[in-house]
């Protein structure tokens with residue numbers, strides 16, 4: 001779908017809302033409390049100003065109160081075709097016609113140059129959660145021979161991937177790294193004895209350093225992908241590897257400023273809010289998983305006009321510094337390029353009318369050239385995070401452990417006067 005949405009697209013959103021209001025007790029109540037009658041909504045702005053957000057905590061709390069599915073259901077139980085579980089636990093039933101994100105994955109797989117006859121090795125879990133099975137079906141639909149590797153049993157997985165001549169890896173980057181280590185322990189050369197040509201990386205951050213390491217180990221070309229447990233796969237890289245194209249189908253995605261709630265344009269950074277379109281067993285309307293993305297401006301060299309995103313991080317840890325939204329994960333992507341650096345803290349102070357930002361970068365060992373390291377770090381931050389920060393090198397022990405990934409709860413220390 002286009003962003004911002006066209007008038008025709010808004011009509012589809014409104015039809016879905018009417019369907020949900022008629023069938024889901026939860027949304028019937030939420031919409032009535034907000035005084036919203038779907039047929040009266042005039043346009044997208046009306047929709048976003050009046051229809052409340054649904055947070056993951058709302059879904060969890062409601063399912064706990066009314067187990068197992070809560071009051072979200074919009075279809076009787078005998079119509080369910082399958083049931084997925086995600087951490088919480090959250091129970092997501094599906095109708096037979098809900099393809100659970102497979103169509104999105106087929107697009108993402110095609111964008112990687114995967115061909116009929118490729119052998120795909122899927123290493124996400126097949127147990128309880130939807131990831132492994134969903135990827136498995138998508139590779140089957142793409143004409144691949146698929147190995148249901150799942151998680152664990154890494155020696156067996158190396159043997160199977162080798163024996164079957166797997167050409168496509170699909171799973172987390174950390175498990176791929178583990179397969180490389182395992183192959184070496186078995187006396188194999190991951191580049192020569194395994195034949196991965198391309199990799200579908202998902203469910204974890206693929207940092208530039210990890211990507212370089214894995215590509216060198218396996219001679220593989222990795223494609224980063226992202227999704228969310230409840231709404232499924234969202235976006236994936238094309239061969240240009242410059243952001244992930246939004247391939248979501250039957251999903252209306254909004255990107256909103258984390259402070260003002262206003263829609264952001266390409267070039268800006270916004271929080272994802274998603275509405276599932278069409279019949280669903282458990283529909284989600286204006287669902288906000290708290291994921292923040294940067295929207296990339298301009299066309300992609302690959303020719304695909306779909307919006308491109310870069311995952312920034314979770315909304316809770318984000319701050320506006322010098323007018324730019326900064327997430328600690330963006331800073332970590334930079335510090336991880338320097339082997340001497342570990343945890344860090346960003347200290348923001350008010351200097352007159354302006355913000356001053358200082359990065360306290362923890363060193364895991366004394367650097368050979370501290371001044372050069374501090375300068376190189378400041379330059380890389382300016383290029384990637386787009387603000388100037390003073391850099392101070394300190395022993396890593398001086399940085400609290402709570403500043404570390406993935407929660408980053410003490411990674412930003414804000415001394416500015418509150419407005």
Ligand SMILES: [Zn+2]
Nearest residue numbers: 238240300302
């Ligand atoms: Zn592209």
